[in-house]
Amino acid sequence: MHVDVAALGELLLGRWKDVRLASRELMKRDAFHRIPGQSMDEHRERVLGQLKLLVDERTVLRAFPQRLGGLDDHGGNLAQFEEIAIADPSLQIKSGVQWGLFAAAIMHLGTEYHHDTFLPGAMSLAVPGAFAMTETGHGSDVASIGTTATYDPERDEFVIDTPFRAAWKDYLGNAALHGQAAVVFAQLIVGGVNHGVHALYVPIRDGKDFLPGIGGDDDGLKGGLNGIDNGRLHFTGVRVPRTNLLNRYGDVDANGVYTSSIASPGRRFFTMIGTLVQGRVSLDGAAVIASKLALKIAITYGSERRQFADGPNGEEIVLLDYQRHQRRLITRLATTYAMAFAHERLLETFHAVFSGEKATDADRQELETLAAALKSFSTWSALDILQESREACGGAGFLAENRLTQLRQDLDIYVTFEGDNNVLLQLVAKRLLADYAKGFKNADAAAIAGLVAAQVGEVAINRSGLRSFVQSVADFGSRARSIGFVRGPAAQRQLLTDRVHTMVAEIAGRLKGVAQLPTQEAAALFNANQNELIEAAYAHAELLEWEAFTDAVDRIADPGTKQVLTWLRDLFGFTLIEKHAAWYLINGRLSTARAVAITDYIDDRLLPRLRAHALDLVDAFGFAPEHLRAPIASGAEKQRQDEARAYYADLRASGKAPAAE
Amino acid sequence: MHVDVAALGELLLGRWKDVRLASRELMKRDAFHRIPGQSMDEHRERVLGQLKLLVDERTVLRAFPQRLGGLDDHGGNLAQFEEIAIADPSLQIKSGVQWGLFAAAIMHLGTEYHHDTFLPGAMSLAVPGAFAMTETGHGSDVASIGTTATYDPERDEFVIDTPFRAAWKDYLGNAALHGQAAVVFAQLIVGGVNHGVHALYVPIRDGKDFLPGIGGDDDGLKGGLNGIDNGRLHFTGVRVPRTNLLNRYGDVDANGVYTSSIASPGRRFFTMIGTLVQGRVSLDGAAVIASKLALKIAITYGSERRQFADGPNGEEIVLLDYQRHQRRLITRLATTYAMAFAHERLLETFHAVFSGEKATDADRQELETLAAALKSFSTWSALDILQESREACGGAGFLAENRLTQLRQDLDIYVTFEGDNNVLLQLVAKRLLADYAKGFKNADAAAIAGLVAAQVGEVAINRSGLRSFVQSVADFGSRARSIGFVRGPAAQRQLLTDRVHTMVAEIAGRLKGVAQLPTQEAAALFNANQNELIEAAYAHAELLEWEAFTDAVDRIADPGTKQVLTWLRDLFGFTLIEKHAAWYLINGRLSTARAVAITDYIDDRLLPRLRAHALDLVDAFGFAPEHLRAPIASGAEKQRQDEARAYYADLRASGKAPAAE
Structure with missing residues (x-):
């Protein structure tokens, strides 16, 4: 089995490959890199200076009108912008303030007079x-x-x-x-x-x-x-x-x-505010970049770092050969791939709306819902990935020079700015409820559940648990049979989709008649379902991530790459199902045997298979040493480990090694 | 229902109350506080200077021999030490390096000559x-x-x-x-x-x-x-x-x-290394302090901050009245109380061993296992609590002046130093397996499961799911009946204990004969169970936390306080059971009706009840403004909100308010 790293790298770079590569090339320059330990004052001045350098390169002006020196290229603009996070998230966000918020507001909320009068200064940074x-x-x-x-x-x-x-x-x-x-x-x-x-x-x-x-x-x-x-x-x-x-x-x-x-x-307000969506889209992209950096660093280190003499002849084995280490990092690698593919889809949707190709109200609403869902998923996931990567590198991960802590500190605010994730997910939930209400005006939760069940085939809805009993009998004693039913993408899609639909339908049932209640009572009823509403929206985000991953796998031609990415997608899907196993069991979608089989399949099959390709999968992110700038991801650890092992080998060969007591 | 805040505060201060209060009093001084934004060099020099101030106060020398100016007081020493985190975790950890590691190693690993020759300089800081x-x-x-x-x-x-x-x-x-x-x-x-x-x-x-x-x-x-x-x-x-x-x-x-x-x-090595346990004990304590600070800040802010006009007459309601906000903060408040009570028990165990009151090999091993389990639980929980508190305070939570980000940055390393949590939990797991092997030398997993089932009464083990079917019939259609069975502490204890026992028994069954295998094969078999081993150890830690909480509730006399703390303990127990609901369902310990009832009980009963006492529960932590030093926990937010509401009320009264479009 072989991964075509170069082709996979192309796939990850996506539609705006050239723009991304140019931005990455720029971000190799020392002048754009953060200097750890700078004081706040020094750092602020440095970043302002870097913004001026960016103006000279003009890449940051892609989104603006051609007549003012831009390229009217909205998707490409965000692609170049996201890559700036490689150099320093502060530089990215300060650019975002200047061109993505301040200048973009003039462009999107203003008219020709404002474009002529105020945009040139905003674009050139003459007016921060x-x-x-x-x-x-x-x-x-x-x-x-x-x-x-x-x-x-x-x-x-x-x-x-x-x-x-x-x-x-x-x-x-x-x-x-x-x-x-x-x-x-x-x-x-x-x-x-x-x-x-x-x-x-x-x-x-x-x-x-x-x-x-x-x-x-x-x-x-x-x-x-x-x-x-x-x-x-x-x-x-x-x-x-x-x-x-x-x-x-x-x-x-x-x-x-x-x-x-x-x-x-109301509609006027949401239209004006809607132009802000590009901030959310770009944060989703920046979260992907940071997650890729973190896993490239942690997986490189984990495949070189040795600890504990559990290997053949008492040799120390590398961390990534430990099951727990695989659980910690390779599951998150799967999440990062999902995020990368989902972001590409979001960026294309964004470009279609902002370029006017698809700019109806419905398109805009679709974009806003998608951005809210993905931004919430990816920014929270990025913090989790950065933290687990830091912990997986131990004390070395805590040194600023290895970048993980600094990236995490910078990305922390991404989960609450440009829309607090908990608030964004409520917007997503309201949209899901509205869609539900449109589709099934008079149906209650049981009826919708029945409708969904009719569509779904084998992995069906069964509230009484009878279905799971039938599953149990069918699978009895055979782990292979248990996993066989859920291994295909259709079953994964079904399980993930069904969960979103059913949760929304149940909440809709509980909220029935809310529109007729006095405001305060309606708010109270909504509030009594708030936690579950947010969980339903998050389930929707998970489904979107999974679907984007699956679509991307379908587009891969090389058989080895396709197989490895299919395993990685399965790992993503199965860890989602495992995480929500209680829901699937309670709602009769999975038998206990199948729930157990999923965990075993992750640990016994998927993780060991993917471990063999983990380095290829992070190499496909395409970072150069100037992007990583983390000594522990430079090969230094391997050199140290090799030197130590050579020392002991020589000592043994010399006959001068001390005897054990 | 009324909480006796003062009495609860006393209970939390525990056996070394006076030492803690004295240390806290000291930590009110500006001289010990961290100055946000200091450069690394300035901060290092400041902390060195603060260490000298601590020597002058002599509190940091409690653990050392009386003949050298100490008090031979091991538990009290850690109690004073933990409270230093209030001023600055850097100060705490640098003190820990000097007196808890460097000087303590001289004391515990050296003999009289070393005590006489090297300890005075280490104690006085003449020799850092x-x-x-x-x-x-x-x-x-x-x-x-x-x-x-x-x-x-x-x-x-x-x-x-x-x-x-x-x-x-x-x-x-x-x-x-x-x-x-x-x-x-x-x-x-x-x-x-x-x-x-x-x-x-x-x-x-x-x-x-x-x-x-x-x-x-x-x-x-x-x-x-x-x-x-x-x-x-x-x-x-x-x-x-x-x-x-x-x-x-x-x-x-x-x-x-x-x-x-x-x-x-081997035993010699572990005996020497065993003296390091005090580091883990004190990190457990510091994690408790940081969690208390975070929740005092976030819950104060959440009960003053208003957002969205969901209240009566379109008034904005405070964040803590939102269900999601309660889920985020009050569940973590329950965890913090568990951590506080568990830490007190750990500190007493530590004191008994280090004072020589109970210092057999078995006592030492018990202490080491307890410390490893609790340190892992509390340091990870503290990072989670600090982060959720930060997010719950939004942008204000991201400002350094409000301390949450800085505390989280400082405590990050606690999860991997003085023993990486994942490694510590494996030590705990090995101990659990050893105890299991001792008790049931020839039993396989099924036999032990049977033995456990015989002891447990109603919430029994049933691998076929028959028991859960019986539960379903018994509870049919009644949520009250469903929750009734698990509401008492005996059922919670049973569920939590049973999970640990069963997981250990199952792993033991899979590891049967591992001792007879060649080293490498044994390591591979162990590795194939590593993730679950760590999960079992973590389940053990959760049980220990729950037991300590329950013991503390039993010692409360005041009926109101006892009731509220019982709810809080139930919330802690139920969130643990909810988190592991899939396991309970798979293993037939809970029916689906009961699993659903637990979630409903948390959302509909426990959170609203506890919300009314949330401020009392954080007030009982006993922090003075000099300890908090967070503007958002100072009442400033309430003042701003009151001013804004008064402005609009006056405007309406004046008749000059603009009309809505």
Whole structure:
């Protein structure tokens, strides 16, 4: 069995291969690398300087209009952007603040005047900018922010105010030091009517000093990403011309009349906020990159590091030959491959919507749901993968030079920014419920379960457990038969899909009539199901990851590569099913024999098979030494181990080895 | 229902209450607090200075002999030591290096000459010292270290050598900068015979310069604990007088003859290494402290922070009223209480052994197993608790000023140092297997299962699933009946105990005859069961935690406190059973109805009940503001929320509020 590492590497690079490779090539330069141990102040200045270097390379400007020097290339832009995480996540996120949030808001929420007037400075970094949406008091609930922009018809200006401390803008990159302007989100009040949250372009500093009416604060040291100058801003009677309103979705004319192309304030809000989806898409991609780096480091080390004399002739064996070590790392390697393939699909969906190829409301909603689900899955998984990799490298993993701790510290915030994962998953769940309601308006949980059961064939739904009893009899005494039923992709898909459908149907049954309840009671009923709702959304994310992995395997031509990737996909599917075995048993989808067989199959078959290809699978990530920069992944450990073994061999040969007591 | 917070606080402080309170009082001082954002160099110097302050207070010297100014108080010593983590884990661990490792090795492995000659300098910090055991090539497998100490009969000296790069001593606190001496572990070679690992007292520096033959390296920046100067050491023909051998368990006399009071080299090694157990005990305690701090911060914030208008009249409700938030934090509060009570039991066991009250070989082994199990459980749990607390506080949780990220970064290494958790759990598992083998020499897995089943009453073992079928019929249609069977502590104990016993018995069955196999085959058979072995050991740790919690609840007199703590213990027990529900279902210990009832009982009953007492339960930890030092746990959030709500109320009252569109 042989893996075609080069071809697999191509598959992983995906549609924007050339852009990715160019970005990676750039990220080999020392000038972009993080210097461990730099103080916060030094790190912030270094990253600002790196941003200027990026402007010179112009790669970061791909998404912008061609007439302003960009390439109108949305997917490619995120592909190059994600790879920046290899050099330093702070550099990635500060670029994201400048071009993915500040400049992108001007582009997506503004119109031609704003593009002509404000975009060039934002693109060239002549005007470093902040994206002033989040407030100290409101992060996830953007609709409830407190900042106001009140139209003053006498002077034809907007007046921006921060009414209380909780309405200070907070956690904004570029706000503490470098920002000269900001896109400020505020409740737009015109003639005594609040039209909801809109965005305005607001100059905030002249050099180092705040402009009149503006104040702020430095968020100071953070748990990671300290190359970014996050800070706070507040506004007191700050005036900007009426035309500084980014007016694509809502405008005020010279007569002080508000108009919008979107009649519903709710839909208008979600349309404006929807342009933020690219942040989530890119975080999903960055989580993939960090996970790949971590596993390349930990699996390289695990295949060189020796400990305990459990091998032939009392030789020490390498860590990766231990079952537990395989359980820890190879299962996570499977997750990383799933994440990589799922991200590629997300990126293509994103590109189709943002390029206008597929940009209906339904397409946008689909993209937002997909991004919310995958971003939650991948950012949490990345933290888990980084931590397990760190632990698998022991004390060496804790040294900053080996990068695992620093990457984990930087990625920590990814699980709560650009949408707290727990909140994002509730959005996914609501979408699943809405789809369910559309499909089965009058069906209750039992009816939908019956409908699903009718579609599913062998691994069927059976609430009474009778089906699992039949499974038990059919499989009796034979582990091979037990695993045979679930080894194919159809059965895995069925089990994963069925779980999502059934959970959603059950919750829908419990929430029946919620729309008729008074708000507070409805909220209470929703709340009583909140945990399970989030679990259902997460199950949906798992299914999406699995499906993307399976589609990718189907596209592989080389038989050896296809076989190894099929095992890896099976490992991913089986660990998901194993994790949720209680649910499958309770709901009669798996017999106990089959549940046991899955665990045995993972430990006895899949892990040993995949262990033989683990190095190939991480080599396919295609990182150069300049990307890794981790001494323990450089071959130094093998050299040390070889030297030690040669020393003892020579000593034995010399006859001078001391005798054991 | 009312919790007597003061009495509960006393219970948590435990037997060494006064020592703990004194240490906490000391840790209120600014001089001991970490300054966020200090560079590594500044932080290292600050912590060294803090160590000198601790000497002045003499609290850190409690464990040492009275004749040298100590108090011979082992349990009290660890109690004071653990509380130092409140100020800065770097300070705690650097103290641990100096007094818990370097000086303690002189005390426990040396004899009167060493106590008189070397202890005073180690105690007073006149001689900062390193504990030179771990090598770059060998961490967990100490018996295989490469450093040698060869006796030279001509000069009556030991010659210490590092034979190859992997044998460099590594990760040693005090080695990079401050250490003037080290306790060096080396293979002791006398007259061509290797007597195994022994420890020697070795001067390493004169001021800032290494002594001849000694070299080293700085480990540099780490993922956390950067107040400690970890580094590497190597030795080339370094000579020390014969009497520098710490000779309590093995000595070389003036004629060059090796003697030991312990005939078996294996037992001798484990006896010497056994003195290290106090490190594990104290890490268990530090993990408890950090978890308490994290939950005090996150639960305070969660009960003040408002988000989303789901409350009466569209008011925003506090985060802790959301079911998911309760699931995230209150379950971890239950874990923290279990850890606190289990640690107190461990500390008492440790004190009994080290004070000589109960110091047989069996007592020592019991202590080592207990420490290995609890340290693994609590250090992993602490990382989980710190991370969930960070996420539950969103962006505010990511700010260094709120301490959660820094604590997590510092505690990261706790899961792999002083024994990698995965290795420690294998020691626990081997002990469980040995006990099993002792009790049932000729029984196979089925026989032991039968024996256990005979003892257990209602929640019995039934491999065919028949029992769960009977449960299903008995409970049919009644959730109250389903939960009724498992709500009492006897049933929880039974379920948790049974799982450990059965897992051990099954593994024992599979390992039957392993002792008769050739080494390599035996290792392979062991390896094929490694993952499950570790899971069994972890199940044992969970049981120990649950038992300690239950014993503590039994000692509570106040009815309200007892009721609330009983709910909290039930929550801990039920979340463990829920986590392992698949195992219980597969092994016929729970019917599906009962498994479902447990989840419902957690969500619908226990969490809402405990939510009402969550603030009391974290107040009982007894932290002062000087201990917390987290702005988000200071009441500032409530003030901001109140101000915002007052603003809107006034605006509505004034009639000037803008109308919604």
